Amino acid sequence: MKFTNIALTGAAIGLANAGPVSKRAITDADVLNYALTLEHLEAAFYQEGLKNYTQADFVKAGFKDPFYANLQEVASDETEHVSFLTSALKAAGASPVAACTYSFPSTDVSSFLALASVLEGVGASAYLGAAASIMNDAYLTAAGSILTVEARHSAYLRAALGEVPFAQAFENPLDFNEVYTVASPFIASCPSSNGALPVKAFPSLTMSSMAAVMVGDKVAVTAGEGFDTSATDISAAFITVTGPIWASIESMGDGKFTVTVPKGVAGQSYFVLTKGNKQATDDNIVAGPAIVEVGKKGAIGTPSGMAAMGMGNGKSSMSMPTPSSTMSGSWSSTSATASASSPVYTGAAHMMSGNIAGVVGAGLVVAAALI
Helix, strand or coil, X not given: CCCCHHHHHHHHHHHHCCCCCCCCCCCHHHHHHHHHHHXXXXXXXXXXXXXXXXXHHHHXXXXXXXXXXXHHXXXXXXXXXXXXXXXXXXXXXXXCCCCCEECCCCCCHHHHHHHHHHXXXXXXXXXXXXXXXXXXXXXXXXXXXXXXXXXXXXXXXXXXXXXXXXXXXXXXXXXXXXXXXXXXXXXXXXXCCCCCCCCEECCCEECCCCCCECCCCEEEEEXXXXXXXXXXXXXXXXXXXXXXXXXXXXXXXXXXXXEECXXXXXXXXXXXXXXXXXXXCCCCEEEEEEEEEECCCCCXXXXXXHHHHCCCCCCCCCCCCCCCCCEECCCCCCECCCCCCCCCCCCCCCXXXXXXXXXXXXXXXXXXXXX
16 A cells, blocks of 8 residues: 555644644544554564465465465555554654564464454454544545455455355444454563553453354353453343344353354454443443354355465364453553363354364463553
């Protein structure tokens, strides 16, 4: 993605001269640094993965050429996003956040690609959710341009994994705190010079498997540290662009719940636990989001038909790590371990095989610290 110097300078002047923002909870500089935090993470993820796994490794795993070359292009895109956002912040007189130290729970090509697909989906949802908070038109255009590229990355990887590239007609937006909750487990520590972002992480909501489920399936989840296990009137909401879709929920006690996947959601979806069932906002979210792949009967991608495009065998899975407990303004360094109690659900037309739950269960994933 490239923007002219004139456009970048004009946007920077607009940001620098924006004046008091007391009525706004978050500034354009905050939004750009928030986006830059995510882009640093994605760029580092691909850099590490393409260093750890060779072209031969991908071919052996069933992902034929030019798949590896295409992943290199994806990695290059993320690096360009980092450069653009860094330049925009500097041009505006703001201090861009630096890259952090990361911990990614991938142990082979399949688990690397499973996490890549999740991160690209979260990236698209993050830009969509942040769009309404961007006041400068030039920055909004830039963010929109990055969003569409993240969505293309996501579609390509989903097809490679045998999932529907475009599972539904609308993308699911995630707000700052929801994305912060999802991203935090992958960041081990950050430079002390990085300023704190005006966001917080909710208590985690973990599952033991990222295997696809279907509408009507029950998903077992566990709320993590910071969740009030004595709380009552807990509801479950799937996040969509038109508002929450409420799901049936059953408490098993001690922060454990089963949630029934409702109609109206498909593809990479997100659900949160809330206090009550009137809204799903920062004011009443008590845990999550959890990430779940919701399949469509008869609509799952066919990996064998992707071979000519350099796509692979569609076999991969992973378990997501857990974020740190609720924090205001900064992340604390605490280790986190995913729950191993949730069963692996079947019944989807396509299932991802294998997993790295052992890595998570062994406590090798570190919760984030952004200070």
